[in-house]
Amino acid sequence: MSDIIQLLPDHVANQIAAGEVVQRPASVVKELLENAVDAGATQINLVVKDAGKSLIQVVDDGLGMSMTDTRLAFERHATSKIKSAEDLFNLHTKGFRGEALASIAAVAQVQVKSKTEKADVGTSLQIEASRVKEQQACVTPKGTSIAVKNLFYNIPARRNFLKSDAVEQRHIIDEFQRVALAHPKVGFSYVHNSSELFHLKSANFRQRIVGILGAKTNEKLVPVEEQTDYIHLKGFIIKPEFAKKTRGEQFFFVNNRFIKSSYLHHAVNAAYEGLMRDKSIPSYFLYIDVDPKTVDINIHPTKTEIKFEDEHSIYAVMRSAIKHSLGQFQIAPALDFDRDTDFDTSYEQHKKPISNPTIQVNRDYNPFEVETPRKATSNFSNHKPIIPNAWESLYTDIQPQKDKVEHSSKFLNAPLENNLFQHEAISESIKCFQFNGKFIVADINDKLLVIDQHRAHSRILYEDLMKSITLDAAPCQQLLFPLEMEFSSADFQILTDVQEALVLIGFSFEKWEDNETLISGIPSHVKESDIAAMFDQLVADMRLGIPKNNFEQNDILAKSLAKNMAIKSGRILSTEEQHDLIHQLFTCKEPTKTATNQNIFINFAHQDLEHKLL
Structure with missing residues (x-):
């Protein structure tokens, strides 16, 4: 039997090693930024084009490298951080394995310019797929500039697995923020497609x-x-x-x-x-x-x-x-036993409309009239105070009010194949009741339906939102006082991608720049107090969903907002609200499943119930 084991060529071994080190453009950004920090740089500039697919360039003012070091830096397991195995247990630097630059050079076109402080000229080095194309002296400032172009150009399969520019951009921002937060004394800047996203000075x-x-x-x-x-x-x-x-x-x-x-x-x-x-x-x-x-x-x-x-x-x-x-810092709640509770307003009283106070005046009073004390006392005692009308309401009106179901008044009305309603009158005559504050139990066409009210409303809102995004823009309810919100750069980038869709479903923005937004209008079925939590959840869902195209992006947006805007379990619904919810559910295109493929209701035939009782 002939020998079958052979040594891999260096460029193939580097490409295999790159699979662990270089997973996406953000991996290159992380390695280059950490190398710049280890070089003692006080200012690091990151330049990216097309989310790192076309160009990733890191420029620093660190120690720089000599001509020999510039060449050796791209060899496998070449590092200046450790010299023996014992050094692995006394690390004070970032990269120490000596694999990063070799792995990057194996899957991209790399150009390096570097110069030490004492050198008269610097070194320029060009590498493609682990092969040195050119090395010569050049004029360059102190420090190092590494440009990584056309990542995975020689491995098309790996390049095809990269996500959209928006997704890859988010990963780059995450890595940039982690390095910048770890080293506040170092100044950082980040430019993407000629637009500066971060400019961070040395700080605490x-x-x-x-x-x-x-x-x-x-x-x-x-x-x-x-x-x-x-x-x-x-x-x-x-x-x-x-x-x-x-x-x-x-x-x-x-x-x-x-x-x-x-x-x-x-x-x-x-x-x-x-x-x-x-x-x-x-x-x-x-x-x-x-x-x-x-x-x-x-x-x-x-x-x-x-x-x-x-x-x-x-x-x-x-x-x-x-x-x-x-x-x-008095963040934890504490009881204040010295506080005067006489000025507190009851929880129910503060919901009442504000009315102007009424002042009662004794028009017969004459300040110039001389009266004996007895007469004054008599006048005071004979004066009958005027009692306001309906004073009993101060006590009788304090009754808990049932929450109202808040949902859009306009939904899809297309005919459905699986519509359980034969005609409009059935929806008004069906018998239903709410169970455990979560389910609606209804008798429809000789079937007993148990409907999850949150999932049902979520399905209704999802189809309404998708219709607003793709067909007819939803109406916008203007706010008396615009709502100002601020986001991190990564979150703001995510919301920017869906800004147009947000406008179509009923949001209105007066400002959208510098990681800040001013919301002047919201959809009619959204509470202003829920906006912050809604946007936080939307950002998280967009990160997890990783949309590949506009349709998936709109789908994730509609699912996220519908889930947040739907009525919650435990909410008490009136009989009319239950009827309305049931009717709108069965005018949906898919009333049996939520947008996330969960069952909305289960049904029992009367014969099934009789069989279970046997």
Whole structure:
């Protein structure tokens, strides 16, 4: 039998290694930014075109490289960060494996210009698919400039698997923010398709967070700091009332390296216990400094997962420090026994319309008339106070009001094959009742239907929203006072992609720039108080859905908004509202399933019920 095992050529081995290191354009951005930080740069500029598919360029003012180092940097396992295996347990830098540049050069066209401070001229190097095309001296400023062009040009299959520019752009922004937050003393800028998205100057931790997430974030931050023999914890958490229902602003940094840890995330949630709404996720920016010998960061190709020597101690310190900060800055609720409750307005009374106060005047009173004390007393005692009409309403009107179902008054009216209504009169004569505040039980055409009211309304709204986006724009209800909202750059980019669709379903915007928006109008069936939570959920759904085209984008948008706007379980509905909901459900194109393919109702024939009773 002949020998069948052979050594792979270097360029093939580099392409295989690139599969772990270079997964998408954001992976290249991460590696190049971290190399620039390790080079001691004080200013790093990122330039991207077509979401990194055409160009990724990182320019820094760091130490630079000599001609020999420039060439060796692109060899496999070539690094200046470690010299022995023991150095792996004393790491203070980002990249140390020596695979990044070699892997990038294997799947792209790379041009490097670098110069040290003492050198008279710099070095220019061009590499394509791991092969050096040109190396020569050049005039360039101190530092390094690396341009990665046409990523995956020699591996079409990998390039075809890349997502849309909008999706890849979001991943790049995520990586940029992680590196920028980890190194606030370094200035960063980010330009995408000739448009500057970030311009961050050297700052402290708080200023860097505000620079990335917006000026309004400053008032939401609560500082956290704790020093022990094992760990130094510092950073900021967000006040509980600003907690979101989606992830995206949770950052852990261990020795200035971004990591992901569900265990430490649980410690943060435990500290917030009892202070947040259900299913809310707090935002945090926590920096952990520990001895490098007590952590292992070489357990994952992207180095975002690490292993602590004593993670239980870190858990306890983090939970305790956050609890202390919430109490120290009076974030946790407290009872005030000294407060005067005489000026409090009852919960039901504040719902009443405001009316002008009435003043009763004694028109017979003469201030110049001399009266004896006895007469004055007599006049006062004989004066009958005027009692306002319907004074009993102050007590009898305090009755809980049933919530009204809020939904669009106009829905699709196309004829349906599976419509259970034979004619309009049936919808008015059907017998139905609400069960457990969640289900509507109805007797329709000798069948007993159990309908989930939230899912039913969600289906109605979904079809209404899709109709507004694709056919007829929905009416807009103008707000008396416009609602101002601010988003992070990544979230604002996501919303920008669906701005046109938002306008079609009834939103109106006076301002849409600089990561801020001014909402002047909303759909008629949306509460103003629900807008913030609705947009947060929409951003999260768009991230998870990763739309590939406009149809998928509109579909995700309609699903997200319909789910948030639909009536919730536990809401009490009147008989008329139940009839209306049932009728509109069975005028939908698909009344049996939600947009996410969940059953809306189940039905029982009378014969089935009789059989079960046997």
